[in-house]
Amino acid sequence: QQQVRQSPQSLTVWEGETAILNCSYENSAFDYFPWYQQFPGEGPALLISILSVSNKKEDGRFTIFFNKREKKLSLHIADSQPGDSATYFCAPNTDKVVFGTGTRLQVSP
Amino acid sequence: DAGVTQTPRHEVAEKGQTIILKCEPVSGHNDLFWYRQTKIQGLELLSYFRSKSLMEDGGAFKDRFKAEMLNSSFSTLKIQPTEPKDSAVYLCASSLWGAANTGQLYFGEGSKLTVL
Numbered sequence: 001q002q003q004v005r006q007s008p009q010s011l012t013v014w015e016g017e018t019a020i021l022n023c024s025y026e027n028s029a030f031d032y033f034p035w036y037q038q039f040p041g042e043g044p045a046l047l048i049s050i051l052s053v054s055n056k057k058e059d060g061r062f063t064i065f066f067n068k069r070e071k072k073l074s075l076h077i078a079d080s081q082p083g084d085s086a087t088y089f090c091a092p093n094t095d096k097v098v099f100g101t102g103t104r105l106q107v108s109p
Numbered sequence: 110d111a112g113v114t115q116t117p118r119h120e121v122a123e124k125g126q127t128i129i130l131k132c133e134p135v136s137g138h139n140d141l142f143w144y145r146q147t148k149i150q151g152l153e154l155l156s157y158f159r160s161k162s163l164m165e166d167g168g169a170f171k172d173r174f175k176a177e178m179l180n181s182s183f184s185t186l187k188i189q190p191t192e193p194k195d196s197a198v199y200l201c202a203s204s205l206w207g208a209a210n211t212g213q214l215y216f217g218e219g220s221k222l223t224v225l
Binding site: 049 | 113142144151152154157165200202213214215216217218219
């Protein structure tokens, strides 16, 4: 658990703004970095992922930026919508999946 | 396609009781995971099965928590005896073939346990 840290713990942005969620890790062996999105009362669901050989991955309004040297990555949510309000988990893995502490995002209309 | 099914969705137990949570993974998936989720600790791995074989039993959770995979389409998590600190959401997830190395986890909606 302590191997993966996410910040901020919670974040509030206005509709239309870009939300930036951060993740850092310690284990150099991690090579696959999925982000999961979780709504209240539901289980997490895969949102977007990146392999360590890439430094950027885009999927619509969601973009991952990855810095292997610094062991950091960030999830950018452009044009945030109220429907994006959820908790986001960074979950890097090699032979095990380690979930970060999560960032709770609130998008205000 | 049916996703991961967990029952019951809610369970209230008295301290000292035995409770059993159930999980049906996505058909054809080989890996099955049990997680506990709390606001303070986040998502903690309890057990991990690959092709019905127990690969990881969650270390600190060994003494009162026991997960079993009776067949490829059904798993249980038994907590015996329950304690108030076990109050949490218990999540089951499955993966086609290796959550690691690009395998995606599919989660159920969870079983919320309250121990009085």
